[in-house]
Amino acid sequence: MEYEQLKLNNQLCFRLYTAARLTVGAYHPYLNPLGITYPQYLVLLVLWEQDKQPVCDIAKRLMLDTNTVTPLLQRMEKSGLLQRTKGKTDTRQRIVSLTEKGTALREQAKHILECLSANILEKMGSLEELATLVPTLDKLIEGLSERHIGC
Amino acid sequence: MEYEQLKLNNQLCFRLYTAARLTVGAYHPYLNPLGITYPQYLVLLVLWEQDKQPVCDIAKRLMLDTNTVTPLLQRMEKSGLLQRTKGKTDTRQRIVSLTEKGTALREQAKHILECLSANILEKMGSLEELATLVPTLDKLIEGLSERHIGC
DNA sequence: CATATTTATATCGTTCACGATGCAAAAATA
DNA sequence: TATTTTTGCATCGTGAACGATATAAATATG
Numbered sequence: 001m002e003y004e005q006l007k008l009n010n011q012l013c014f015r016l017y018t019a020a021r022l023t024v025g026a027y028h029p030y031l032n033p034l035g036i037t038y039p040q041y042l043v044l045l046v047l048w049e050q051d052k053q054p055v056c057d058i059a060k061r062l063m064l065d066t067n068t069v070t071p072l073l074q075r076m077e078k079s080g081l082l083q084r085t086k087g088k089t090d091t092r093q094r095i096v097s098l099t100e101k102g103t104a105l106r107e108q109a110k111h112i113l114e115c116l117s118a119n120i121l122e123k124m125g126s127l128e129e130l131a132t133l134v135p136t137l138d139k140l141i142e143g144l145s146e147r148h149i150g151c
Numbered sequence: 152m153e154y155e156q157l158k159l160n161n162q163l164c165f166r167l168y169t170a171a172r173l174t175v176g177a178y179h180p181y182l183n184p185l186g187i188t189y190p191q192y193l194v195l196l197v198l199w200e201q202d203k204q205p206v207c208d209i210a211k212r213l214m215l216d217t218n219t220v221t222p223l224l225q226r227m228e229k230s231g232l233l234q235r236t237k238g239k240t241d242t243r244q245r246i247v248s249l250t251e252k253g254t255a256l257r258e259q260a261k262h263i264l265e266c267l268s269a270n271i272l273e274k275m276g277s278l279e280e281l282a283t284l285v286p287t288l289d290k291l292i293e294g295l296s297e298r299h300i301g302c
Numbered sequence: 303c304a305t306a307t308t309t310a311t312a313t314c315g316t317t318c319a320c321g322a323t324g325c326a327a328a329a330a331t332a
Numbered sequence: 333t334a335t336t337t338t339t340g341c342a343t344c345g346t347g348a349a350c351g352a353t354a355t356a357a358a359t360a361t362g
Contacts, residue, residue, distance in 0.1 A: 002261070003199065003257065003261065005261070005264040005265070006196055006199055006200075006257065006260060006261065006264075007196070007200060008193070008196045008197060008200065008212065008213075011196070011264070012174075012281055012282075012284065012285060012288075013171075013174045013175065013177075013178065013189075014193060014196075015284070015285060015288040015289065015292065016167065016170050016171040016174050016284075016288065017171045017174070017175060017189075017193075018213075018214050018292050019167050019171070019288045019291050019292050019295075020164075020167040020168045020170070020171035020172075021171075021214075021319075021320095022214070022291075022292060022295035022296060023163075023164045023167050023168070023291070023295060024164065024168060024319095025295070025319095025320085026164075026295055027164065028320095028321095037346095037347065037348080038164075038168075038348095039347080039348060039349090040347095042159070042165060042168075045157055045158070045159045045162070045165075046159060048154065048157055049157075049158060049159065054310075054311095055310070055311065055312095056309085056310060056311080061159065062159075062169075063169050063172075063173070064349080064350090065349085065350065065351090066310070066311055066312075067311090067312075067313080067314095067349080067350065067351080067352090068348070068349050068350065069311095070311065070312055070313085071312090071313090071347085071348080072347085072348075074312095075346095075347075075348095087310090090309090090310080090357080090358070091356090091357065091358090092309070092310045092311065092356070092357050092358070093310060093311080093357095094310080094311065094312095106154065106157065109157060110153070110154065110156070110157065113156040113157075113162070114156070120291075120294060120295070123294035123295070123297070124290055124291065124294040129287050129290065130163055130287065130291065131163075132283075132287060133163065133166070133167075133284060133287055133288070134163060134166060136280050136281065136283060136284055137163075137166040137167065137170045137284070138166065139275055139280065140170050140173075140174070140271075140275065140281065141166065141169050141170050141173060143271060143274035143275040144170075144173035144174060144176070144177055144271070144274070145173060146274070172349075172350095175349095176349095176350085179350095179351095188316095188317065188318080189318095190317080190318065190319090191317095205340075205341095206340070206341065206342095207339085207340060207341080215319080215320090216319080216320065216321090217340070217341055217342075218319085218320065218321080218322090218341090218342075218343080218344095219318070219319050219320065220341095221341065221342055221343085222317085222318080222342090222343090223317085223318075225342095226316095226317075226318095238340095241327080241328070241339090241340080242326090242327065242328090243326070243327050243328070243339070243340045243341065244340065244341080245340080245341065245342095
């Protein structure tokens with residue numbers, strides 16, 4: 001079977017790609033009413049944990065480059081979720097801070113994961129099995145993230 | 152811990168999203184020289200398994216909608232990898248068939264997975280561990296794919 | 303102190319994803 | 333057969349991702 005490896009069903013990456021797409025899609029019914037997208041939700045998660053971070057730190061946290069994060073933040077600023085102010089010690093930096101609206105969303109987002117979990121539990125039977133993915137995904141991510149994002 | 156669930160590190164979806172991004176990114180050094188992107192590679196995988204399929208079947212196989220697949224195929228047609236001809240029995244259909252160029256790429260793509268595996272093995276230590284992801288990802292995908300893509 | 307390098311962010315172009323919508327052909331139903 | 337519904341594909345708009353490149357400020361080096 002010379003081309004056995006070239007079968008779609010033999011490819012882990014396709015599964016990751018699909019699982020990620022579908023999982024992000026599963027957030028849509030919950031995020032759409034809040035007026036945010038999944039990547040925007042990720043930014044909010046980071047800022048809810050700690051407000052007032054430079055673009056760079058947010059990017060590092062999300063393992064994204066600034067050329068992805070900057071426009072994302074600009075859109076979020078335009079929709080009133082956050083503000084970007086010039087850094088004081090380092091004027092190159094842009095400090096991102098939540099607005100009231102951005103802060104308030106936390107309350108509404110609090111139950112998303114519960115709802116989602118219940119939803120998936122119903123469809124998959126078990127949540128524990130999903131939890132087993134975590135350590136391996138973390139190893140994979142660590143192994144693949146060796147491209148040094150500057151900062 | 153009222154907001155414990157809203158911590159980035161507690162979220163499986165973020166891991167899937169990141170792992171998928173990084174894994175697709177790992178294909179880049181191999182696909183870029185061939186002049187194709189990862190989604191285009193997926194289309195080729197499908198067509199290499201079976202040539203001359205309607206758009207719909209390809210979309211179903213990749214679990215994507217036609218509004219994603221159609222432009223993808225159009226770009227691939229423009230770069231000479233495939234052709235889209237009107238179906239004979241059903242004139243609504245567009246039958247997608249590989250060109251010589253598209254067929255020939257299979258030979259060059261044959262070793263990508265080996266190289267990639269070696270690469271990841273070096274960074275992660277084990278490939279078996281990655282294989283353990285597969286059944287769980289499949290269950291997750293099946294659970295989440297209940298939105299009926301027409302066809 | 304002057305120059306070179308690095309760093310933080312931004313801009314641009316291309317390619318996905320995907321919701322919404324449109325349209326013509328096929329199939330189902332009246 | 334006439335009409336409705338479904339199906340297969342396409343188009344449009346928006347928001348990511350990401351490679352390449354630019355710019356100014358900070359830092360390192362001469």
